[in-house]
Amino acid sequence: MWQEAELPAGFRLDFRESTGSTNDDVREAARTGASAGLVVVAERQQAGRGRRGAAWICPPGEGLAFSVLLRPSEPKSLWPRLSLAAGLAVAEGLDRHGVAAEVKWPNDVWIGGKKIAGILVEAGEDFVTVGIGINVGVTNFPEMLAASATSLALECGDAPELPLVLASVLERLPVWEAKIGADFDELLRRFRERCALTGKQIRLTCADGVLAGEAAGIGDGGELLIRTPEGIRRIVQAEEIRLAE
Numbered sequence: 001m002w003q004e005a006e007l008p009a010g011f012r013l014d015f016r017e018s019t020g021s022t023n024d025d026v027r028e029a030a031r032t033g034a035s036a037g038l039v040v041v042a043e044r045q046q047a048g049r050g051r052r053g054a055a056w057i058c059p060p061g062e063g064l065a066f067s068v069l070l071r072p073s074e075p076k077s078l079w080p081r082l083s084l085a086a087g088l089a090v091a092e093g094l095d096r097h098g099v100a101a102e103v104k105w106p107n108d109v110w111i112g113g114k115k116i117a118g119i120l121v122e123a124g125e126d127f128v129t130v131g132i133g134i135n136v137g138v139t140n141f142p143e144m145l146a147a148s149a150t151s152l153a154l155e156c157g158d159a160p161e162l163p164l165v166l167a168s169v170l171e172r173l174p175v176w177e178a179k180i181g182a183d184f185d186e187l188l189r190r191f192r193e194r195c196a197l198t199g200k201q202i203r204l205t206c207a208d209g210v211l212a213g214e215a216a217g218i219g220d221g222g223e224l225l226i227r228t229p230e231g232i233r234r235i236v237q238a239e240e241i242r243l244a245e
């Protein structure tokens with residue numbers, strides 16, 4: 001399946017049946033001089049990881065796990081915006097397979113309030129690794145995830161081939177990567193249109209502790225706005241954000 005995979009121009013595939021974490025593979029390649037556009041895809045990850053140190057586990061063949069090497073030309077201070085860019089790219093890529101995906105700030109992708117994809121962006125000295133895990137053919141989630149996770153197979157009744165899903169996401173990634181600088185307004189506009197949290201009651205943990213309130217949108221710097229009884233707070237970094245029950 002992967003031998004014949006066709007990637008959009010500018011990307012090259014390194015497929016591995018088994019690895020620790022594709023993010024680590026890309027980081028190693030970057031440190032030894034690999035150029036932007038390297039895509040490491042793994043059938044199995046022994047140590048796949050998510051944000052906040054969580055494990056990322058997906059049955060082989062049913063999940064798409066890959067990492068992309070970027071060497072952004074924009075100043076490093078703008079690289080955090082790549083989280084939003086990657087979220088949009090995944091949401092738009094998934095839409096091509098017949099769903100209506102939303103972005104959950106900063107960079108999960110949801111359908112109908114359930115997570116279909118997670119993104120782990122890690123910056124090195126002169127490169128960025130964008131790691132993406134997408135539930136494609138998963139139909140049986142472990143009990144603890146069943147209420148909060150979904151997949152293309154569950155949403156569409158059919159799972160597209162993994163290389164097709166990969167290509168759809170990669171087609172959109174350079175579009176949004178190019179907009180973390182001068183065209184950030186456009187990126188923000190599209191992110192706001194797809195934001196799953198806006199208008200919802202949420203609870204999050206940040207440096208100041210637990211905050212609860214209404215998600216009031218995305219600020220001009222890409223931060224999450226939350227309306228609390230004390231007023232609007234601007235959240236740049238947060239631990240798990242949940243919809244309030």
Ligand code: BTN
Pocket residue numbers: 020021022023024045047048049050051052054056064065066067108117118119120131132133
């Ligand atoms: C999250 O939801 O917290 C982010 C999950 C990111 C998982 C992907 S799978 C490919 C890449 N390699 C990893 O070890 N993690 C990312």
